[in-house]
Amino acid sequence: MGVTAINVRNQFRGHIKEIIRGSVLSEVDVQTPNGIVTSVITTRSIDELDLKVGTEVVALVKSTEVSIARL
Template identity: 70%
Template sequence: MSISAINVRNQFRGRIREILEGPVVSEIDVETPAGLVVTSVITTRSVRDLGLTVGKEVIALVKSTEVSIAAL
């Protein structure tokens, strides 16, 4: 499944590995089949509205107007 009705080109299918729920925002870690972990920060209300739970299969949609690079 892919989401094509919105303007997001980078999509990562995976399962929720961890949810760090806060009073206003929460961090969601999504692990792809290749082992890549994508972290999203969304409102805690959205976590509840979407019914997100550890182990649930989701698609992480990544859209960015800027990519920053830091030297190691």
């Protein structure tokens, strides 16, 4: 079964650049045409999705809050 529709508007297609595995949580860097998107997900999810460096993925970003800091 594939995804036919989704309500998440911020979608970034890319390839996994790096995975830093932890015992429970892991960090996944996704290289997109506009830069790197980093996600922290469970290590179990990495294994269940069979994620590896080079895997093509879509990073879906949904947030109820976006903070802005003045530089």
